[in-house]
Amino acid sequence: MRRSLRPALAALCLALLGAAARPQVPPGSFLAVGQPASAGLFAYEPLAPNLSPIADPLGVLARAQRVALADDRSRLLAAVDAGAATGTAMIVECTLQGLAISGFLPRTRDLGEAVVGLGELTGGLLVIATPTRLLVAGPGVTQPLPLAPAPMGTVFVGLAVGEDRVAALARGAAANPLLVLAHPASSSVAVHQLAIPGSRALAFDLLRGALLVGDAGGNLWLLDLQRFIASFVAGPLPGAVLAIGRNGDDGSFAIATPAGIFDFDGAGFRGPTPAPPLGHLEHRPYASRFVGYGQGCSGAGVAPAIGAVGRPYPGSIDFSLRMSGGAPNSAAFLLLGVFAANLPLDPTGMLGCTLFVQPLDATPYPCSAAGIASARFPIPPLAALAGGALHCQWIAVANGANALGLLASDGGRIVF
16 A cells, blocks of 8 residues: 655645755746747746746847757757857857856857757757758767758748657748658658648657647647658647746656646646747756665565655655565655765664665555565655755564664665
8 A cells, every 4th residue: 555755744844844955946946938039038837836037138139040958958059149140140158157147158150040949959969950950069069060951942941859850840831831740860861731721830749759730820739750640739828939948857848839838737737937939939848857876785585775756846646655575565764854864774673774864754664575665755846956955764564674673774865
């Protein structure tokens, strides 16, 4: 039987977590770029929800056509006026310090065209969409290489960047736009009809192997990337869909419209959060993780070990702590605290065992016939938890293992 942590204990532990220091764009937030870019750059936190302006004392955005986060989400990429001819652009890489742009360096030469889409694949491969071309440039390469031209009679108007592939939206005189799918690693390119008139924005839905597409009527469509069949999902929202950003933590989406930003979980909308017209939304995932440390003790055929399922990002309802190696059909206690410890338990009779957490409480859980205990641990949807941590450890009942009949697992650190 699975149980949740007692609410009072969870609330006490989480209340002791101070707001984490937030270098760069706050984790868990979206980078939101005004349309046009001179309207401003913002960090949008869906859990708050609020919009925080990013200062631009160097005036980078005043010359920007497109802005995106780099793959590591700590740098900003901007397509800025190159100055050589009207409308031409070059890519610069900006340093973010707090919520301000503190410096920038050129990433490419003058591209000779405007930029309509920008992003970076896993591994640092820069992807650029101009009206006539898709271009790629590896780290340290200043002259991008062509990946694909715009299909005849069309121009590129939008770009979505996945983990290893890109999708570019091309429009022309024909009623329906075209979709260009490209895998830069293999240089493979495919062109498909997109039977969604008025398509305006798109983002990869990695969970479903699809693209989420927004149209001029405020509707959302799901495009199956195997059969290339479009299915209506939701809408209409007030006004055209201006931009779509995928939340890399929970798989939901932020949808920008003239009325503001809506959050879409696949079933319904929340919002809007007031915002200026936006041309780009890109998510910076939380650096949440579970890390084990130390060495547990064993005896009498029992060797408790700590583990976890899921990622403990703020708002997650799927994270749980587990213990394996317990005595069948027995019990175990989950210790949870804010601070780590390293206290030998030999004086208590638990020879060779160590306490790895300063516990605030101990919650009992039953062990299955396989000696497994599980504690469901939903994380409160508080953006201020980002970067904070809790420590945990299991104490397993092990009759005959030592004088106390208890054994300790290794320790665990939950980073939100």
